[in-house]
Amino acid sequence: xxxxxxxxxxxxxxxxxxxxxxxxxxxxxxxxxxxxxxxxxxxxxxxxxxxxxxxxxxxxxxxxxxxxxxxxxxxxxxxxxxxxxxxxxxxxxxxxxxxxxxxxxxxxxxxxxxxxxxxxxxxxxxxxxxxxxxxxxxxxxxxxxxxxxxxxxxxxxxxxxxxxxxxxxxxxxxxxxxxxxxxxxxxxxxxxxxxxxxxxxxxxxxxxxxxxxxxxxxxxxxxxxxxxxxxxxxxxxxxxxxxxxxx
Amino acid sequence: xxxxxxxxxxxxxxxxxxxxxxxxxxxxxxxxxxxxxxxxxxxxxxxxxxxxxxxxxxxxxxxxxxxxxxxxxxxxxxxxxxxxxxxxxxxxxxxxxxxxxxxxxxxxxxxxxxxxxxxxxxxxxxxxxxxxxxxxxxxxxxxxxxxxxxxxxxxxxxxxxxxxxxxxxxxxxxxxxxxxxxxxxxxxxxxxxxxxxxxxxxxxxxxxxxxxxxxxxxxxxxxxxxxxxxxxxxxxxxxxxxxxxxxxxxxxxxxxxxxxxxxxxxxxx
Ligand SMILES: Nc1ncnc2c1ncn2[C@@H]1O[C@H](COP(=O)(O)OP(=O)(O)OP(=O)(O)O)[C@@H](O)[C@H]1O
Ligand SMILES: [Mg+2]
Numbered sequence: 001x002x003x004x005x006x007x008x009x010x011x012x013x014x015x016x017x018x019x020x021x022x023x024x025x026x027x028x029x030x031x032x033x034x035x036x037x038x039x040x041x042x043x044x045x046x047x048x049x050x051x052x053x054x055x056x057x058x059x060x061x062x063x064x065x066x067x068x069x070x071x072x073x074x075x076x077x078x079x080x081x082x083x084x085x086x087x088x089x090x091x092x093x094x095x096x097x098x099x100x101x102x103x104x105x106x107x108x109x110x111x112x113x114x115x116x117x118x119x120x121x122x123x124x125x126x127x128x129x130x131x132x133x134x135x136x137x138x139x140x141x142x143x144x145x146x147x148x149x150x151x152x153x154x155x156x157x158x159x160x161x162x163x164x165x166x167x168x169x170x171x172x173x174x175x176x177x178x179x180x181x182x183x184x185x186x187x188x189x190x191x192x193x194x195x196x197x198x199x200x201x202x203x204x205x206x207x208x209x210x211x212x213x214x215x216x217x218x219x220x221x222x223x224x225x226x227x228x229x230x231x232x233x234x235x236x237x238x239x240x241x242x243x244x245x246x247x
Numbered sequence: 248x249x250x251x252x253x254x255x256x257x258x259x260x261x262x263x264x265x266x267x268x269x270x271x272x273x274x275x276x277x278x279x280x281x282x283x284x285x286x287x288x289x290x291x292x293x294x295x296x297x298x299x300x301x302x303x304x305x306x307x308x309x310x311x312x313x314x315x316x317x318x319x320x321x322x323x324x325x326x327x328x329x330x331x332x333x334x335x336x337x338x339x340x341x342x343x344x345x346x347x348x349x350x351x352x353x354x355x356x357x358x359x360x361x362x363x364x365x366x367x368x369x370x371x372x373x374x375x376x377x378x379x380x381x382x383x384x385x386x387x388x389x390x391x392x393x394x395x396x397x398x399x400x401x402x403x404x405x406x407x408x409x410x411x412x413x414x415x416x417x418x419x420x421x422x423x424x425x426x427x428x429x430x431x432x433x434x435x436x437x438x439x440x441x442x443x444x445x446x447x448x449x450x451x452x453x454x455x456x457x458x459x460x461x462x463x464x465x466x467x468x469x470x471x472x473x474x475x476x477x478x479x480x481x482x483x484x485x486x487x488x489x490x491x492x493x494x495x496x497x498x499x500x501x502x503x504x505x506x507x508x509x510x511x512x513x514x515x516x
Contacts, residue, residue, distance in 0.1 A: 057406065081409035093407055095400045098393075106397050109390065110409035153408055 005032035015062035041213035086159030096139030107153030144175025267445030273431020299428020337442035345439035
């Protein structure tokens with residue numbers, strides 16, 4: 001139970017951002033394989049920026065990102081996806097004027113044609129709700145369905161590491177349970193998940209490891225249940241204080 | 248022509264003010280191929296389209312790749328600049344004298360229901376229809392075409408599924424500008440060729456933006472398509488002068504009655 005898991009992603013002193021001032025500063029962390037790691041922290045802490053750096057979407061000015069023992073360097077996002085890293089960004093991120101069918105087809109963009117059909121079938125088995133909405137425009141799906149669609153689009157490529165940025169953002173409580181159940185299910189299938197969540201209690205309930213981030217740095221890490229019990233975390237997230245007022 | 252403009256607009260989020268100049272270049276290349284090299288009509292059409300599409304790739308790589316979605320204003324200034332350089336370059340090299348492109352079909356007519364129609368006009372219409380059908384098929388049936396539509400709808404989602412925005416934009420630029428070249432090639436044997444023939448297009452691009460609503464990408468794309476449809480309709484029945492008037496009449500009407508554009512969104516630019 002407590003034997004250490006191998007590291008799938010090794011962040012070494014990662015510094016990244018958009019302009020002159022880096023948003024993520026010297027961030028080091030080892031992500032254990034086949035587990036769920038949840039990243040929490042106040043608004044503007046740099047959580048999204050860190051995920052975007054891992055997927056190659058922001059300028060990484062320092063440090064190294066090592067995935068499965070290979071440094072990613074300045075590989076573009078598409079190449080990272082081919083290597084086995086999937087990223088579902090914060091907020092709605094699909095092709096709203098295309099049907100569920102077409103969205104899932106575009107999800108197989110990096111796959112060989114022969115493999116594409118099988119990939120679609122595979123995710124439909126995981127997300128039966130999408131089959132029922134096959135001809136509906138993605139923009140007309142409910143928020144929860146859209147989130148599932150986006151995860152399905154990325155899972156088609158069978159990533160070994162899945163990065164999820166606030167998957168529960170803006171979802172109704174019922175949708176929220178469905179999304180978290182699905183994430184737990186994905187992990188049971190052996191996919192490593194790193195997610196950012198503001199819904200701390202629900203997210204940590206399905207997580208193995210938690211990392212608390214603030215002002216671009218790591219301030220706390222540990223087993224999810226231990227982090228949830230941490231008085232500082234309780235005060236900020238679970239004691240009714242708004243996250244933004246922590247500093 | 249408007250098809251190419253709206254494709255570039257949708258995928259690259261750039262209003263290509265130089266579009267008319269590529270139409271002009273297409274017509275110029277058509278003149279050289281026919282008058283100097285004695286190339287036949289169909290090889291000329293193919294040659295011009297490919298040559299202008301290649302110029303589109305050059306334009307994209309040299310200038311536009313860096314502005315994509317970054318700054319609407321910058322893309323306007325940049326493509327306006329390209330437009331002026333091309334136009335004045337053409338005037339310097341070519342003088343403003345209009346020239347005729349005489350292909351083997353120059354004097355051929357077809358008779359339909361008692362009316363004699365120059366064959367070249369029939370070809371031009373057929374080419375426009377074929378180009379539209381081909382573009383539609385590519386955008387809706389092929390993987391790369393769907394990637395173009397996807398990139399236009401949501402660039403972040405395109406990155407999420409592993410689309411290389413640069414490669415797809417480059418292709419969209421080539422196709423969009425290639426279509427302007429095709430229009431130049433098809434119309435050169437019908438009208439005369441001169442360096443300022445693409446000029447009216449700059450105003451048309453303005454008109455499209457105003458009708459669509461300043462800074463409203465979707466509105467402008469719709470306005471561009473609508474303009475293309477209405478123009479080809481008018482061109483079928485009225486003299487060319489009126490075709491050009493359509494865009495400006497629409498622009499003036501919109502400025503008077505719907506200054507915020509088709510969808511009435513706020514002015515942002
Ligand atoms: N595209 C951008 N260009 C410039 N600065 C940005 C950009 N995106 C985010 N930032 C800045 O980076 C900082 C961190 O943003 P980030 O989105 O990573 O935070 P976050 O922890 O994900 O916050 P949230 O909980 O609100 O999603 C913020 O100060 C923000 O203003
Ligand atoms: Mg965020």
